[in-house]
Amino acid sequence: MIRVLIADDQALVRGGFRMILEAQPDIEVIGEADNGREAIEQTRLRKPDVVLMDVRMPGMDGIEATRQLLGEVASTSARILMLTTFDRDEYVYEAMKAGASGFLLKNTAPTNLVNAIHTVAAGEALLAPSVTRRLIEEFVSRPRTGPRGPAELGDLTEREREVLTLIARGLSNSEIAQHLVLSQATVRTHVNRILSKLALRDRTQATVLAYETGLVRAGQPHRGNP
Numbered sequence: 001m002i003r004v005l006i007a008d009d010q011a012l013v014r015g016g017f018r019m020i021l022e023a024q025p026d027i028e029v030i031g032e033a034d035n036g037r038e039a040i041e042q043t044r045l046r047k048p049d050v051v052l053m054d055v056r057m058p059g060m061d062g063i064e065a066t067r068q069l070l071g072e073v074a075s076t077s078a079r080i081l082m083l084t085t086f087d088r089d090e091y092v093y094e095a096m097k098a099g100a101s102g103f104l105l106k107n108t109a110p111t112n113l114v115n116a117i118h119t120v121a122a123g124e125a126l127l128a129p130s131v132t133r134r135l136i137e138e139f140v141s142r143p144r145t146g147p148r149g150p151a152e153l154g155d156l157t158e159r160e161r162e163v164l165t166l167i168a169r170g171l172s173n174s175e176i177a178q179h180l181v182l183s184q185a186t187v188r189t190h191v192n193r194i195l196s197k198l199a200l201r202d203r204t205q206a207t208v209l210a211y212e213t214g215l216v217r218a219g220q221p222h223r224g225n226p
Contacts, residue, residue: 039053
């Protein structure tokens, strides 16, 4: 059973999501919150597997709530799925950097919402939609100052760097396995080592890092895939 917390400042939105999710036999809505601070409290208290977190809420928004929940001293193992009205919302990128597992538009189809819950609950990042990669590419292409990435990137093997590049292009483990002619078990091992070496929470943070360090460039196609 996947335990879900819904955080949104609009009661009608929360009610709509609750109705969709409670119709699923393997999903349980264990609580609601109408602002970021309450989302933090409810997450720590109820320990959901997935938090549907609205980006814009009064008092404390979803970005800051995500930072506090998934910061250096993470206070939860929950996966956070950001909800937004706009597919080019700059704040979503900051949430992904903070460790959110992806984002959905609020007007997404019910089946997409349910699939997204299952995806992030299984430990995957919701990176498949082209809009997500477009969002990342847009914001990492902007001029910035400061270090480009952790020194640990140099500790990756050539194969691990190749796998990281494909992760950043949105490929699943099975697609990476096919592309590199490896078993899925071997790919999972590479992914786990990459996350461990770079001290990253999941594939979303790995994708952001790959773009920010220049390992992958915006608009650069990966080999063997469109």
